[in-house]
Amino acid sequence: MHGLVNRSIQLFVSHTYGVAQWEAVTRAAGLDFTEFEGMLRYERTYTPTLLDAAAEVLRRPRADLMEDLGSFLVCHPGFEAVRRLLRFGGVDFVDFLHSLDDLDDRVRMALSDLRLPKLELRVHGEGHFSLLCEAQVTGYGYVMMGVLRAMADDYGALALLDHTGAASGVETLSITLIENDFAEGRSFELGACVG
Amino acid sequence: MTVIANTAALDALCPMHLTLSRTGHITHAGPTLEKIGPKGTLVGRRFLEIFEVKRPRKLSSITDLQGVPQNQLRLKLREAPFTTLKGILVPTGAEDGTLLVNLSFGISILDAVRDFALTNADFAATDLAIEMLYLVEAKTAAMEASYRLNCRLQGAKIAAEEQAFTDTLTGLKNRRALDTVLNRLLRDRDSFAVMQIDLDYFKTVNDTLGHAAGDYVLQHAARIMIEQTRSHDLVARVGGDEFTVVLPNVRSDDILRKVGQRIIERLEEPISFEGSDCKISASIGTVWIQPGQSPRMDELLSDADVALYASKHAGRATQTLYSPELRDAANAVVPPTEGRVAPAQPA
Numbered sequence: 001m002h003g004l005v006n007r008s009i010q011l012f013v014s015h016t017y018g019v020a021q022w023e024a025v026t027r028a029a030g031l032d033f034t035e036f037e038g039m040l041r042y043e044r045t046y047t048p049t050l051l052d053a054a055a056e057v058l059r060r061p062r063a064d065l066m067e068d069l070g071s072f073l074v075c076h077p078g079f080e081a082v083r084r085l086l087r088f089g090g091v092d093f094v095d096f097l098h099s100l101d102d103l104d105d106r107v108r109m110a111l112s113d114l115r116l117p118k119l120e121l122r123v124h125g126e127g128h129f130s131l132l133c134e135a136q137v138t139g140y141g142y143v144m145m146g147v148l149r150a151m152a153d154d155y156g157a158l159a160l161l162d163h164t165g166a167a168s169g170v171e172t173l174s175i176t177l178i179e180n181d182f183a184e185g186r187s188f189e190l191g192a193c194v195g
Numbered sequence: 196m197t198v199i200a201n202t203a204a205l206d207a208l209c210p211m212h213l214t215l216s217r218t219g220h221i222t223h224a225g226p227t228l229e230k231i232g233p234k235g236t237l238v239g240r241r242f243l244e245i246f247e248v249k250r251p252r253k254l255s256s257i258t259d260l261q262g263v264p265q266n267q268l269r270l271k272l273r274e275a276p277f278t279t280l281k282g283i284l285v286p287t288g289a290e291d292g293t294l295l296v297n298l299s300f301g302i303s304i305l306d307a308v309r310d311f312a313l314t315n316a317d318f319a320a321t322d323l324a325i326e327m328l329y330l331v332e333a334k335t336a337a338m339e340a341s342y343r344l345n346c347r348l349q350g351a352k353i354a355a356e357e358q359a360f361t362d363t364l365t366g367l368k369n370r371r372a373l374d375t376v377l378n379r380l381l382r383d384r385d386s387f388a389v390m391q392i393d394l395d396y397f398k399t400v401n402d403t404l405g406h407a408a409g410d411y412v413l414q415h416a417a418r419i420m421i422e423q424t425r426s427h428d429l430v431a432r433v434g435g436d437e438f439t440v441v442l443p444n445v446r447s448d449d450i451l452r453k454v455g456q457r458i459i460e461r462l463e464e465p466i467s468f469e470g471s472d473c474k475i476s477a478s479i480g481t482v483w484i485q486p487g488q489s490p491r492m493d494e495l496l497s498d499a500d501v502a503l504y505a506s507k508h509a510g511r512a513t514q515t516l517y518s519p520e521l522r523d524a525a526n527a528v529v530p531p532t533e534g535r536v537a538p539a540q541p542a
Contacts, residue, residue: 004340039337039344081336088329091315109326110333190328191309 002114006036009050011079012072017058029053041113047137063163066139070146074154085110086151087188093157094180097121097129097148119144127177132170141171148175156185209297210319215242217292219257227317228298231307233274242296246270249279260284260294270298276310279303300324305331362432364410365417373431373439377492380443386486387443388451391499392420392458394436395476395511408468412475419461423454439499448483448516455479455514463512478506479514501525 014022026034029049036042055062073082089099089106099106104116117134124130131148133141145161152159158178165172202223205212210227224237232245241257248254250269268282281301287293300307304324307313318324360372368376380387394416401409413436420430420438429441445451458477465472480503482495490498502517504525509515 037344037347039341081332085329085333085336088325088332106329106333109330111337189309190313190315190325191305191307 002111003036003040003042004038004111004114006042006046006050007038008073008079009047009054009069010034010036011076012069013054013058015076015078016068016072021057024057025050025054028057051137051139063139063142066142067146067149070143070148071150072146073143074147074150083151083154083186084188084192086147087154088190092180093152093155093159094177096151096155097131097175100131129175129177130164131173131175133173135166135169135171138166139171141166141173145173148173154186154188156181156183158182208319210317211298213237213242213296213298214287215257215294215296217257217261217294219243219260221245222293227313230313230317231272231278231311245273246280247273261286261292268296276306278307278310304328365414365432367417367421367438368429368431370431370433373429373433373441374492376429376441377495380441380484381489381492381495384487384489385443386445386484387441388445388481388483389495389499390440390442390451390455390514391480391496391503392438392440393478393503393507394438394462395478397436397475400473400475404468404471404473408471408473411468412466412473415466416462416475416477420458423458423461445483451481451483451516452514455481459512459514476512478503478511480504480506480517481514482517498522 010022013025023034029046029052031046051062051066054060054065058065073079074086075083085106086096089103090096098121100119100121104118107114107116117136117140119134120132122130122132131141131144133144135141141163145163148159148161152161157180160176160178162174163171164174206225210225212225213221213228214223216222219242221237221240221242224232229237232240237245242260243255243257247270248260248268249271250267254260268284270280270282272278272280279301280298280303282296282298284294284296287295304327308324308328315325360368360375362369377389394412397409397412400412413432416438417430417432420440424430424440424442427443431439431441433439442451442454459479462475462477465474467473480499480501482498482502484490484495498517501522502515505515505521506513515521
């Protein structure tokens, strides 16, 4: 698994719950180190083991933790790059939802060895969508739910999100858009980061 | 005769297009170009008054432009921020001689989006500009992360090397570091001196007061050697109570005598450890390599040993400078009988 995935979990736990808790998580996961490098690769098994260990140590349902992780990735100032790269997807929230089909390809264009699970948006009618998330790691749908929640805020959209379960490795989210232009979103300038 | 589709369609397809009259006046500008032009609308201005043609070079009038249909143009805004643009110019085929120009930022896209605060909506959906910006930003972030990782690895490598060259008890350099430095000095044929220092009576301290006292004495001795040498001299612990000091750029044997003498004097001051006084001294054998001499490493170390044993035979607490006569004497198995400090090697 790409180091960025485990590194994200590390930063999420240590920023939200403290470094001591993160160290407890790595011990519970049976690791003899505490620092993940974003630019190195790790065995596939680390990620689910870490998530289970975090749920156990922090005494929170794993699904809740994964949803918080998704929001953290978008909202935390240290991950401004993630928010910005997601915002490149579209000019408003609906546009952004449609860009999710390409998210894995976009990510692969930036980091050829970072494989994100495939996403597929289905439109069911005015303001009603569902997002199908292929989940190699169980609960990926919850991470996406956190990401979507935070991105809706970022765009200033009002949306209801629900995880409607999993079947044969695909988790489904239902998205109901109440208002695409509900509040003033955070600003996004195309050229803000470009040197 | 082909007629250009309505301007609304062109604005959507090519938001950076212009139409020019036969006289070179702008008759219409796409919405994105209107954003980057000088204040007020571009319509009615002369094309060449807004843009400087960088290539093809010889073009200076609209008549010239009429003559090069479909040519690749390189343009530059005549006003700040002097953005460069790529363009293509084609005649519309209309009888009034209308020209159609489509522009793009090309490589200046990064500056342009910032200078003109452009958004996704300023580019046609088919334009790869947004993907390009995305890619630049994503790659920059990834490169930055890789760079930070490289820095950390570099730091870890330096620390590991440092550790590999350090004697953990005293913090002095170890034999491996000594070999590295000596090899370099010998290879470069530099002038330098090597002092082989053996602590005298150290075994007694160890045997009577224990290893803790012994360790303490070694650390104390290490401190003294560091204090009595220059910062660019190398002090290494090469065995239990054996030390080697390498002194580059020594100007005279007199300096060596003084340094050795000071080290011996300082080491002879009793060292207090948990209420007991530890008394040691030192024997030193010194070799001075002068410019142009190029002994082999084993010869150098053997010379230093000969000098060191001369000091031991002379009753310890002594420094001896190596000279070939010492070796002759040693070979004859007769300890040197001369004074405590042997004569310097002739230059």
